[in-house]
Amino acid sequence: MKKRMTFFALISVFLLLMVGCTTKGKGKGKLTRIDVFIGNQEETHIQDKSTLDLVEKISAKVKWEPNTFPKIGQEADVKVVFFYEVKKNLPEKLTEYEIWFNEDTGTAAIISTNEKEGYGTLDKENTAALKNIFIK
Template sequence: MITDNESIQILRKSFEKVNGEPGVQAEMSRKEDVAVTLFYPLEKNMPERLYKYRVWSNSDDSATLISDNEKEGYETLDKEDAEKLKSTFLF
């Protein structure tokens, strides 16, 4: 569980830079490198939303993410932000 503010800010900034293709039903040929669940508070006095992501590290040092959020789907992250994500998730 990641709870420190510095790591959360790194993750937040990295996920803001994700380039996605909503609605794409993608599958990868290998098991993800890491599976994460993010808790998003959307409205005051309402429970958080849980979004699950599967993350793969690619040979070009970018990252591929597949989300269970129908508005996100199949996504990619460039090398620079993928490295931040990987170091935060320790893979």
Template sequence: MKKIIMFFTFTFVFILSLVGCTTEGKGELTRIDVLVENQNDTHIQDKDTLVVIESAFEQIKWDDKVVNMARKADVKAVFFYTFDENIPETTVEYEIWFNENVGTATIVSNVENKSYGELDKENAKILKSKLLN
């Protein structure tokens, strides 16, 4: 009997922790403001484009290190996330450098524990085409 109670207790706690963890996150990506030096700012709100960009960002290999880049970022992108219509949007800022020689991208963000990242050729190409079209 004691084993059955322990089993159900463990299962209950496990399910609670799963449900609690799934509600955390950034929320829904609703808009991206793209800032490129010497060009007009653009705003991306098309849901299909946002999904493509978000899936490319999921492929970034993040690290928590501080870097000093030799040149200004090619693109500054501000992602707007919505949790609830009654709560103001949350923003995440990314500075993106496209490495023409190797075709990859370097990303620096203002997110704790994800401050520096790199993106492979395929996803960097997708990201560049969507942000700089």
């Protein structure tokens, strides 16, 4: 009986540790850097906290269609890579985005490598702000 209690206690502690240490469901992590690629130009890096916070705020306004990956005929205007720190001292999680700016409507079309996001669109106001950050 005592062995059984010890066994169940160890299993309980193990399960508690497993559930407590999982990152699933805790979001993407902390955005630490964005690499911006425009055509054949040199890449630029964004690491300023206030700019990263603004980009995250704008990104939250994107209307996503998960698991949708349309083929767009032309090359993206901007390609960006978001670097997320999920846990200290572990490699960052990367999410790539291709962005097309529609000059006629002032909106943007975005394709993400994150299946939970897929294809998204961004309204005129937020597109202008995002464009000012990425294309200088």
